[in-house]
Amino acid sequence: MTIKVGDKLPDATFNTMSPEGPKPMTTADVFGGKKVVLFAVPGAFTPTCHNTHLPGFIQMAGDMKSKGIDTIACVSVNDVFVLNAWAKQTGAEGKIVFLADGSADFTKKIGLEFDLTARGLGVRSRRYSMVVENGVVKSLNLEEGATVDKSSAATVCGML
Ligand code: BEZ
Numbered sequence: 460m461t462i463k464v465g466d467k468l469p470d471a472t473f474n475t476m477s478p479e480g481p482k483p484m485t486t487a488d489v490f491g492g493k494k495v496v497l498f499a500v501p502g503a504f505t506p507t508c509h510n511t512h513l514p515g516f517i518q519m520a521g522d523m524k525s526k527g528i529d530t531i532a533c534v535s536v537n538d539v540f541v542l543n544a545w546a547k548q549t550g551a552e553g554k555i556v557f558l559a560d561g562s563a564d565f566t567k568k569i570g571l572e573f574d575l576t577a578r579g580l581g582v583r584s585r586r587y588s589m590v591v592e593n594g595v596v597k598s599l600n601l602e603e604g605a606t607v608d609k610s611s612a613a614t615v616c617g618m619l
């Protein structure tokens with residue numbers, strides 16, 4: 460079943476990169492007691508994610524924080540090393556927390572997986588953004604097509 464506004468995010472564990480190396484972070488660690496903008500991309504370095512979706516969140520991170528957001532997080536069905544390389548290359552490091560959902564456990568639990576096996580990409584996440592308060596989904600902006608529209612940083616920032 461697809462997650463909806465008012466639902467609590469399920470328990471899941473992501474991988475994040477720390478100075479000591481890969482470090483697990485649970486949904487409780489990321490969302491507990493915090494107001495979080497979460498956005499999901501089908502893949503690090505893929506054209507629309509790299510050129511359009513992520514850059515908007517990098518540019519608007521300061522605006523979101525000034526509107527009361529504690530954390531801006533990006534989840535993707537990629538391994539933590541790829542996400543870390545993406546964070547470094549794009550200048551997102553320190554602004555956005557990257558959550559590697561390598562086996563799509565979280566993404567499947569919230570019903571937002573997207574099967575790109577036929578294109579050689581395996582199971583990925585649909586593109587969306589959410590505002591999450593203390594683990595509860597307050598808004599969900601899910602893309603239906605291939606563009607970045609509803610889930611963009613500008614749209615979510617305008618809702619804060
Ligand atoms: C993208 O352009 O972001 C994209 C391309 C192919 C698959 C998934 C995402």
